[in-house]
Amino acid sequence: MRFHVKDDCLFPVRDKEKETTIPISQIPIIPQPTLNLNFVFNPDLQLLLTGKQLILDDLPFTLEEIQKHYENGYVTYRKGIEYIRGLPVCSRCGNKEENWFAQFPCSRCGEICLYCRKCLMMGRISACTPLIGWNGPNPVHTLPESILGWKGRLSDGQQAASNDVVEAVNNNKELLVWAVCGAGKTEVLFAAIESALALKKRVCIATPRTDVVLELTPRLKAAFPGITAASLYGGSEERHLYAPLTIATTHQLLRFYHAFDTVILDEVDAFPYTVEESLQYAAVQARRPESAMIYLTATPNEKWQRECRTGKRAFTTIPARFHRHPLPVPRFTWCGNWQKHLKKDKLPANVLHWIKERIQNHKQALVFFPHIPLMEKALPILRQLSPDIEAVHAEDPDRKEKVQKMRNKEIPLLLTTTILERGVTFPNIDVAVIGAEDDIFTDSALVQISGRAGRSKDYPDGIVTFFHYGKTEAMLKARKQITVMNHEGIRRGLIET
Amino acid sequence: MKLFPNAHCLICHEIILNPIGWGAIFSEEKEQFLCKTCEIRFEKIEGETCQICGRMLSYLDENFRKGELCNDCIRWEEDDQWSGYLERNHSIFIYNDFFKEVLATYKFRGDYVLAKIFADYLKVFLKKIKPDMIVPIPLSDERLYERGFNQAEALIIESGFAPTQLLTRVHSEKQSKKSRMERIHIPQVFQVNPVEIKGKAILLIDDIYTTGSTLRHAAKLLKESGAERIQSLTLAR
Numbered sequence A: 001m002r003f004h005v006k007d008d009c010l011f012p013v014r015d016k017e018k019e020t021t022i023p024i025s026q027i028p029i030i031p032q033p034t035l036n037l038n039f040v041f042n043p044d045l046q047l048l049l050t051g052k053q054l055i056l057d058d059l060p061f062t063l064e065e066i067q068k069h070y071e072n073g074y075v076t077y078r079k080g081i082e083y084i085r086g087l088p089v090c091s092r093c094g095n096k097e098e099n100w101f102a103q104f105p106c107s108r109c110g111e112i113c114l115y116c117r118k119c120l121m122m123g124r125i126s127a128c129t130p131l132i133g134w135n136g137p138n139p140v141h142t143l144p145e146s147i148l149g150w151k152g153r154l155s156d157g158q159q160a161a162s163n164d165v166v167e168a169v170n171n172n173k174e175l176l177v178w179a180v181c182g183a184g185k186t187e188v189l190f191a192a193i194e195s196a197l198a199l200k201k202r203v204c205i206a207t208p209r210t211d212v213v214l215e216l217t218p219r220l221k222a223a224f225p226g227i228t229a230a231s232l233y234g235g236s237e238e239r240h241l242y243a244p245l246t247i248a249t250t251h252q253l254l255r256f257y258h259a260f261d262t263v264i265l266d267e268v269d270a271f272p273y274t275v276e277e278s279l280q281y282a283a284v285q286a287r288r289p290e291s292a293m294i295y296l297t298a299t300p301n302e303k304w305q306r307e308c309r310t311g312k313r314a315f316t317t318i319p320a321r322f323h324r325h326p327l328p329v330p331r332f333t334w335c336g337n338w339q340k341h342l343k344k345d346k347l348p349a350n351v352l353h354w355i356k357e358r359i360q361n362h363k364q365a366l367v368f369f370p371h372i373p374l375m376e377k378a379l380p381i382l383r384q385l386s387p388d389i390e391a392v393h394a395e396d397p398d399r400k401e402k403v404q405k406m407r408n409k410e411i412p413l414l415l416t417t418t419i420l421e422r423g424v425t426f427p428n429i430d431v432a433v434i435g436a437e438d439d440i441f442t443d444s445a446l447v448q449i450s451g452r453a454g455r456s457k458d459y460p461d462g463i464v465t466f467f468h469y470g471k472t473e474a475m476l477k478a479r480k481q482i483t484v485m486n487h488e489g490i491r492r493g494l495i496e497t
Numbered sequence B: 001m002k003l004f005p006n007a008h009c010l011i012c013h014e015i016i017l018n019p020i021g022w023g024a025i026f027s028e029e030k031e032q033f034l035c036k037t038c039e040i041r042f043e044k045i046e047g048e049t050c051q052i053c054g055r056m057l058s059y060l061d062e063n064f065r066k067g068e069l070c071n072d073c074i075r076w077e078e079d080d081q082w083s084g085y086l087e088r089n090h091s092i093f094i095y096n097d098f099f100k101e102v103l104a105t106y107k108f109r110g111d112y113v114l115a116k117i118f119a120d121y122l123k124v125f126l127k128k129i130k131p132d133m134i135v136p137i138p139l140s141d142e143r144l145y146e147r148g149f150n151q152a153e154a155l156i157i158e159s160g161f162a163p164t165q166l167l168t169r170v171h172s173e174k175q176s177k178k179s180r181m182e183r184i185h186i187p188q189v190f191q192v193n194p195v196e197i198k199g200k201a202i203l204l205i206d207d208i209y210t211t212g213s214t215l216r217h218a219a220k221l222l223k224e225s226g227a228e229r230i231q232s233l234t235l236a237r
């Protein structure tokens, strides 16, 4: 879009008279008119824009209306693409990689216009696109009599962590909550969320995966019955809902700007957060300059672990599960060159034996494979033991159905890639990894995989076996992490001995 | 700056593994836009096709064709109002799910750079057909502003040819919801810009051929305005 610059104010123009107008990208500093307190602003626009960075195409308001709010100081324009030391950076997603930009002859500004391909799916941002934000007062909402409706009890381990989270949230600090798989981390957040909401702060819980948003939303709505909660993921209906409590995929944070007083980032170690720099950027953009940031993970990466050890990162641990039983420690079993066996349509004897035993004893099991082709090669061999055995991977269209069948105990054994390493829980299973030496099984993947066993208080034990063709550093680190947590749990009296 | 920066696939963004020899580097190997995996997901139209609309006849039931024409085209040609205006349509790809997805990203998300992928294929046809004028099906001003570019025009430009702006929209293109009858009876969709076209062989460019009514409307108008022959080229059918 092209603008007229006049009297410290921008005026958008549709036609392209190049003499008197320039695209927003070429305006050195974008003037911001002062707030006109006599102006009657549109409360719908306020609800929609507060804490956001949207493009015109996102907004069901006319340009004239938005411009009127800008001229009266209630709306801000920012450049969709900023040039920093001569190099383009996407203001929405933070992309600065050359190969994620492209250009086109733009009919909006009449120039060759650079656009960001990284966040294209959220509506194209090009050099002439203004990012629109809110500069007026925040919407006011009333609070219910009592905020927290949850009446459950925290374990001692949860309680200690909960106190730390409250402290961090109240003082706008950063805190890593290092909680083992099955610790019950969601409940640990309740007191802090209540405390923030009571001060009329805006809270966001962001997680990498839509499944988790869908699972968390009803739990949080039940815990905070009088509070409006927005549930945001690709294709969700509540995209424009202003809410004190937001549950979103990390990706959805790209539409927010200086919105939240408390951001809780779930599974910070998980794909795609670690891979996608843009999502880290999004999390930083979405929080207010003065705000608290709570990171949740069962498996912090090496760097974060080191920072915790050396006192550079504030953290709290929940080393034991809610049911006060120790985490199952993985056993290492050498299985020789299993891939060579597979080529001859065979599996190593000890692997077969492990699986046969489970089938005979009617104990369900998850069996992890490093790659899809290997898993698919193993499937017919194992189906000779039981025809009901299934296999899933990320692209499998029947993934949900198969997981449900496993839950219903219609499947004795589910073969899987790392796609089921986290999130999914089955109450009473054993776990095996075939080819634990593969690079795809990082220490955090292996900790997560081990964390699938012994989840329920009725079946707190489970066998975890890593079949391998040579022990790896990752395997040793994973086992170490688990035993260290168990020791800490015992030391702190959080595990029955 | 890397001497040979890795080329990334424009669709899946994987690095394109391309064992270019030194010879190829010095002989200016053409730029690669697609990885092998994505490339093979495009299905090209081949074998026996309808002599007017260019659809593959091998996928069509015997009852839906007569000789070298499909029933749709027979129906168009039996109608005096439409007969003989569009000489023939050429289409490059089968409209499969993959194509649909890539086209949606290109056209509706506005990922202009994807035109480069299509341009590689388009070029071949443009050189073969050798029209006097290459004319993109236009968008309305409103739609053009919304999308930022005309997807048909971009295809021509990226193929290294010059588009001729012969047509202007007079009605909005929101016609996908209307039935075939309604569409056919829209009085006038386009108007011809003041350019001399007498005796010219014109090639219309659009992204897809669905019912053929858009292209036939344009063809009829151009022919009535003096053009000699009208063919069309679309990415998919």
Ligand SMILES: [Zn+2]
Pocket (backbone or CB within 6 Å): A090, A091, A092, A093, A094, A095, A116, A117, A118, A119, A120, A125
């Ligand atoms: Zn971007």
Ligand SMILES: [Zn+2]
Pocket (backbone or CB within 6 Å): A001, A023, A106, A107, A108, A109, A110, A111, A113, A126, A127, A128, A129
């Ligand atoms: Zn532009």
Ligand SMILES: [Zn+2]
Pocket (backbone or CB within 6 Å): B009, B010, B011, B012, B013, B014, B034, B035, B036, B037, B038, B039
């Ligand atoms: Zn590709």
Ligand SMILES: [Zn+2]
Pocket (backbone or CB within 6 Å): B050, B051, B052, B053, B054, B055, B069, B070, B071, B072, B073, B074
């Ligand atoms: Zn036909």
